[in-house]
Amino acid sequence: MRRCGGHICRISFFFVSILSCVIQGPDVFAMERGYLDQVLESAVRQRLYEDRYWYVLLHYKEGFLGTESVIDDPAFFLAPDGKTNPVSEMEATIRAFFDPAGDEVCRFVARFEWLKERLRLDTDRLPVSGCASLEAFINRNSPVSVTLVFPMSHLNSPASMFGHTLITIETAQKTKLLAYSVSYSAVSRETFGPLFAVKGIFGFYPGYYAVLPYYAKLQQYSDVDHRDIWEYSLNLTIPEIRRMLLHIREMEAIYSDYYFFGENCSYMLFFLLEAARPTLQLSDKPHTWVIPLDSIRMVKEQGMITGASYRPSRTTKIKSLASQTPMPGKEIALGLARGEYKDQGPFLDTGLSKQEKMKTCELAGEYLQYLYTKDKVTEKTYQGRFLKILKMRSSLGISGGESLYSISEPVRPEKGHLSNRFALGCGVNNDDVFADFRLRPSYHDLTDNNDGYIEGAQLIFGATKLRYYDKTGSLRLESFDIVDIFSLSPADMFFHPVSWKIKTGLTRVADKDNDERLVYELNPGGGLSFKGDTLGLVYMMLETDVLIGSALEHDNAAGMGGSAGLIKTIDRSLKVHFGIKDIYYGLGDTFNSFEAFANANITIDPNKAMMLNASRNRTRDIYSTEVSVLWNIFF
Amino acid sequence: MKRFIMAIVLVCFMALPASVCFAVNQQNTGCGLGTIIMKGNDGLIFQVLAVTTNGTCGNQTFGITSGTLDCDKPAKLASRERINTYVAENMDNLASDIAKGQGEYLNTLAVLMEVPEGTRSDFYSRLQNNFSNIYTNNDVTSIDVVNNIEALL
Numbered sequence: 064m065r066r067c068g069g070h071i072c073r074i075s076f077f078f079v080s081i082l083s084c085v086i087q088g089p090d091v092f093a094m095e096r097g098y099l100d101q102v103l104e105s106a107v108r109q110r111l112y113e114d115r116y117w118y119v120l121l122h123y124k125e126g127f128l129g130t131e132s133v134i135d136d137p138a139f140f141l142a143p144d145g146k147t148n149p150v151s152e153m154e155a156t157i158r159a160f161f162d163p164a165g166d167e168v169c170r171f172v173a174r175f176e177w178l179k180e181r182l183r184l185d186t187d188r189l190p191v192s193g194c195a196s197l198e199a200f201i202n203r204n205s206p207v208s209v210t211l212v213f214p215m216s217h218l219n220s221p222a223s224m225f226g227h228t229l230i231t232i233e234t235a236q237k238t239k240l241l242a243y244s245v246s247y248s249a250v251s252r253e254t255f256g257p258l259f260a261v262k263g264i265f266g267f268y269p270g271y272y273a274v275l276p277y278y279a280k281l282q283q284y285s286d287v288d289h290r291d292i293w294e295y296s297l298n299l300t301i302p303e304i305r306r307m308l309l310h311i312r313e314m315e316a317i318y319s320d321y322y323f324f325g326e327n328c329s330y331m332l333f334f335l336l337e338a339a340r341p342t343l344q345l346s347d348k349p350h351t352w353v354i355p356l357d358s359i360r361m362v363k364e365q366g367m368i369t370g371a372s373y374r375p376s377r378t379t380k381i382k383s384l385a386s387q388t389p390m391p392g393k394e395i396a397l398g399l400a401r402g403e404y405k406d407q408g409p410f411l412d413t414g415l416s417k418q419e420k421m422k423t424c425e426l427a428g429e430y431l432q433y434l435y436t437k438d439k440v441t442e443k444t445y446q447g448r449f450l451k452i453l454k455m456r457s458s459l460g461i462s463g464g465e466s467l468y469s470i471s472e473p474v475r476p477e478k479g480h481l482s483n484r485f486a487l488g489c490g491v492n493n494d495d496v497f498a499d500f501r502l503r504p505s506y507h508d509l510t511d512n513n514d515g516y517i518e519g520a521q522l523i524f525g526a527t528k529l530r531y532y533d534k535t536g537s538l539r540l541e542s543f544d545i546v547d548i549f550s551l552s553p554a555d556m557f558f559h560p561v562s563w564k565i566k567t568g569l570t571r572v573a574d575k576d577n578d579e580r581l582v583y584e585l586n587p588g589g590g591l592s593f594k595g596d597t598l599g600l601v602y603m604m605l606e607t608d609v610l611i612g613s614a615l616e617h618d619n620a621a622g623m624g625g626s627a628g629l630i631k632t633i634d635r636s637l638k639v640h641f642g643i644k645d646i647y648y649g650l651g652d653t654f655n656s657f658e659a660f661a662n663a664n665i666t667i668d669p670n671k672a673m674m675l676n677a678s679r680n681r682t683r684d685i686y687s688t689e690v691s692v693l694w695n696i697f698f
Numbered sequence: 699m700k701r702f703i704m705a706i707v708l709v710c711f712m713a714l715p716a717s718v719c720f721a722v723n724q725q726n727t728g729c730g731l732g733t734i735i736m737k738g739n740d741g742l743i744f745q746v747l748a749v750t751t752n753g754t755c756g757n758q759t760f761g762i763t764s765g766t767l768d769c770d771k772p773a774k775l776a777s778r779e780r781i782n783t784y785v786a787e788n789m790d791n792l793a794s795d796i797a798k799g800q801g802e803y804l805n806t807l808a809v810l811m812e813v814p815e816g817t818r819s820d821f822y823s824r825l826q827n828n829f830s831n832i833y834t835n836n837d838v839t840s841i842d843v844v845n846n847i848e849a850l851l
Contacts, residue, residue, distance in 0.1 A: 239806075449731060453793055457796070457826050457829035
């Protein structure tokens with residue numbers, strides 16, 4: 064055998080080596096393509112597209128028609144059918160991370176981090192190994208805690224009792240005011256109320272997760288809307304907060320159709336919490352309408368809340384401060400806010416102590432700010448007056464260790480009664496015995512226990528009342544309230560709100576033959592109310608009432624009249640409501656209707672109560688007396 | 699009639715907070731007292747319907763990574779900008795706290811200005827005593843306020 068000898072062998076070997084190197088070249092690229100294929104294969108093998116976390120990050124929900132993401136913005140999906148196809152979305156996402164252009168890693172950084180972990184990605188073999196700008200942000204800011212914030216109802220707006228929820232992320236270096244607030248809200252410039260309402264219900268507005276400094280939200284909720292705020296601290300750990308931040312980054316500038324009932328502010332926050340802690344069961348719990356307060360209860364049930372702190376609104380602060388300031392001080396505060404005391408010092412010869420003067424000045428300042436938000440003073444006037452009051456306050460010094468005044472913390476809202484109410488009872492009307500069934504889907508009645516709710520505010524939707532009368536052996540619809548809203552906001556030295564009510568629905572009215580028949584009713588009213596220590600909440604209203612139905616002569620009746628009453632909380636478990644109402648119907652069917660009633664509510668526990676009702680009615684000159692007992696259950 | 703009832707039901711089923719616009723601060727010219735106050739939708743129709751938006755007009759002005767407060771500038775400049783923005787956007791409540799010599803808004807200013815915790819009570823006293831030197835006239839802007847406060851340190 065001849066040895067491959069000499070130069071020829073060496074040269075050929077040399078050429079073969081070069082040739083094989085050249086052939087190897089494209090295979091480096093093929094190697095990365097091979098790595099991508101490996102990764103895709105691994106994702107399929109692990110069925111990661113079925114993983115709960117993938118569903119959380121993409122906001123997928125299982126429905127009758129299959130899987131669909133709640134998010135509507137096409138920019139949120141990398142696959143053309145990503146909204147309904149978790150598999151293709153995952154494949155498109157993984158491919159995007161291998162794209163040398165590298166934009167998608169930052170845009171979908173939560174997906175990146177999760178896939179990186181589950182697929183054990185070797186970041187050296189990827190074009191981009193992470194999102195540098197987000198890392199820089201996290202290092203600069205060190206997020207340490209998350210708070211669930213609940214701005215409650217505001218003065219004279221019972222419907223705002225439903226409230227709102229948002230999240231704030233506090234950082235190590237900064238204070239609460241500088242925390243990052245994340246709030247999901249509908250974006251619109253609509254000013255026409257009813258159109259806004261309809262569009263908001265049917266998803267015609269885009270909703271965005273907006274990030275603002277917390278002080279901006281406070282200015283809106285606390286100073287302008289005058290809403291009391293509850294801040295619930297959550298027990299999220301630092302790694303969990305990081306995961307949430309990553310997902311928030313993904314949601315910035317992504318919109319989704321805003322649905323007031325379903326995909327509203329509270330529901331959309333659930334995805335953020337689940338991104339932090341995927342074991343939470345929030346967004347996939349069946350629901351018809353997530354009321355913000357109920358969403359807080361759900362978060363509490365998941366064991367996330369470690370504490371709550373109360374942040375009173377400007378109006379609450381004013382009321383508290385006023386109640387702890389002597390009358391001369393209150394009068395001076397009013398005067399200062401109104402720009403009286405042109406030159407002379409207001410405290411001359413008043414005998415007020417230094418502390419009392421401090422309180423007076425602070426009351427004047429807060430009240431003036433309130434007047435300004437209500438457009439009662441012009442900007443120029445406000446600036447001059449405000450500085451004058453503050454200068455006066457600054458000359459009095461610091462109040463020292465003890466707080467100048469205290470604000471009593473009300474009962475935490477999630478500890479109040481639940482939103483729905485069912486009632487079962489019996490009674491007698493003249494000599495007619497009846498069984499009474501009531502169902503009220505939401506929200507709060509004037510006679511319900513106030514814990515967690517505002518006094519004097521009633522918000523009722525869709526309340527049904529059925530009765531079974533023994534004499535006739537018949538079950539009938541007694542009334543159906545589409546809405547029944549009361550806003551009794553007491554007037555005092557500082558505030559002069561108009562108390563108002565509106566009720567509409569079906570009710571029974573006696574016809575000419577004294578037969579009680581169903582008619583449609585629209586009953587608005589307005590007036591004043593006052594709060595006193597002995598009498599409680601006292602109100603007087605002017606009312607109009609429009610009735611439509613065949614029970615009436617000419618098929619309608621319209622009338623005017625008034626009502627008055629008092630609501631007194633006797634102690635934590637007993638509340639009474641006495642009232643009278645008199646309406647004279649002068650158009651259409653003409654007749655008079657008068658009623659005097661007394662209700663007592665006895666609280667057994669937060670979700671059980673007993674109601675005693677008595678009333679005397681005179682309609683079309685025919686008297687009737689009714690007494691009943693009801694057992695209320697909240698659920 | 700039925701449609702009318704439906705309309706009432708639908709429009710009454712709203713309970714969102716007041717419509718507001720958060721104006722972005724003009725960092726160059728500063729802001730005076732009372733200039734960044736948001737007005738709510740107050741008319742009776744809004745109260746009855748409790749109709750409002752949840753507060754953002756257009757796009758958010760302050761993102762987690764795209765925010766104006768956390769841009770890539772030299773630390774000193776970025777920190778000064780943060781102080782200016784904070785003071786501009788909280789003029790009234792900050793003035794109120796300085797007059798009282800205490801409060802959350804004043805405390806936050808101390809944190810932003812990196813006043814060491816041990817000297818904060820002196821800082822608060824000094825600002826309170828010099829209230830008229832900080833808020834020199836009715837038209838005082840946030841830029842003036844920051845400069846005047848710094849002159850006291």
